[in-house]
Ligand SMILES: [Ca+2]
């Protein structure tokens with residue numbers, strides 16, 4: 001049985017080159033498989049985009065979020081571990097065989113005592129640029145942008161590049177600089193202000209950049225407003241198409257914005273690219289290199305959608321809230337990552353709006369070979 005075999009393969013976790021095997025008891029294993037089968041029957045086994053458990057994570061990696069497909073063919077995954085913060089934030093690697101390897105333990109923030117790695121991208125220098133989103137612990141501008149220096153596949157140190165975000169979230173590395181979404185610039189303001197900052201690589205020499213608070217910093221290139229009282233969440237996922245246009249998710253408005261740049265790199269235009277059409281929120285996005293379509297994780301809708309280059313939204317998969325991720329069902333998905341024909345989906349499983357944080361910690365996989 002494909003699902004069972006795959007689950008067992010993914011229990012193999014290689015930690016710092018010392019292979020260990022996470023082996024739930026036979027009773028737990030049987031329960032996972034049986035309940036998974038029931039879940040699939042309820043959702044409809046025959047559906048083309050039925051998700052399955054691609055990676056089953058132990059409690060040490062309990063809150064999967066940001067993912068990036070690196071040039072080495074591995075997916076790198078940030079686990080801030082908000083749901084059980086007694087475990088530190090981790091950088092993990094999902095190999096081509098879907099084996100999880102631990103790459104790095106992020107250092108604790110000096111004030112909050114927690115590490116909170118969320119968004120991630122690979123820079124042109126081969127290092128990882130990572131947002132340290134401390135808003136779960138302190139909303140007073142304690143979030144940061146970090147850089148994990150990599151040498152021969154190993155993390156050698158972590159640098160603090162920028163301080164003073166309220167809620168740094170997605171990060172995109174482009175040839176001209178690093179873009180970071182700030183999900184809320186002033187938590188007391190309404191409608192909720194958020195935005196995008198850009199930094200040039202040559203600014204990262206010496207001491208960290210300290211942002212001026214309240215949206216007054218010159219690195220801010222885009223402002224958004226979110227007026228949904230049910231979801232006070234602003235700029236979130238971000239990506240760039242093959243032409244270099246920038247797309248930013250306004251989470252609470254379930255809207256994807258598109259921005260163009262002029263020759264000097266300044267923003268030259270903005271428009272609503274896609275809104276609603278079945279999306280209840282707009283979280284992490286990734287482009288499909290085949291055709292410039294994109295996939296978006298819909299945290300509020302417990303769904304994943306595909307958006308074509310004309311802004312038409314098609315729901316790839318959606319299931320009821322609070323599934324526990326059983327059998328691969330989505331459980332508050334926050335990020336997507338496309339590798340070949342496999343769409344990986346992080347189930348961050350944050351306990352908000354009717355969702356419980358529950359025992360399975362999973363990356364779902366959907367075969368999108370037929371798109
Ligand atoms: Ca859940």
Ligand SMILES: [Ca+2]
Pocket residue numbers: 324325331349357358359360361362
């Ligand atoms: Ca769960």
